[in-house]
Amino acid sequence: MWEEEMDLVVTDLMNDKRVRSGGIVIRKSLQLMLYNIMHRMMFDTKFESMEEPLFKERSRLAQGFEYNYADFVPLLRPFLRGYLNKCRDLQSWWLVFFNNNYVEKRRKIMAENGEKHKINCTIDHMIDSQLKVERTEANVPYIVEIIM
Structure with missing residues (x-):
């Protein structure tokens, strides 16, 4: 690959x-x-x-968290508040988007194939462990966000 x-x-x-x-x-x-x-x-x-469009959004999210100048110069925090709020909003949107368009899509594929489903990718492993009660359903999108 x-x-x-x-x-x-x-x-x-x-x-x-x-x-x-x-x-x-x-x-x-x-x-x-x-x-x-x-x-x-x-x-x-x-x-x-x-x-x-999804690639462009993904790139925008990555650039939004590339540098947080407020961490290096605390004096800038009041001036960056609006920008940081936009980054947080984008991160929240991204989490919902990933869950709806990737995690749930893979859940549906796994459910349709049942026992015959071959695990092809990381999300399949995560969903499989969630089905075995090794993690909660809510944990899966957050783990995806951390990895991505």
Whole structure:
């Protein structure tokens, strides 16, 4: 999976005319590759492109928590309060979104397949342990958030 995602990045860059003419910043390409590796391991799914709205939201969430200057300069806290509230709101939205679109989707797949379900990804393991009462249903989305 890692090699496949790396090959896709290299192929995309080789096919991008901007690379030959003037160069590009590959940060987003590498970010897409890393997110796809994580999403494939976690949910058995991936982003199709950098233009996908979910990828853009995922990137925005990651950037929102990249630096919290208020931790380094407490004097800035009053000025960053609105920004930090937006980050908290985005984090709450993301938690609900993950639960509704990934966790519940995998729960449904597992329920439909019953005993025949093959565990394909990390979320399947988490749901399986939740079904065995090793963790609560509410814990699963929070564990996903921590990992992601």
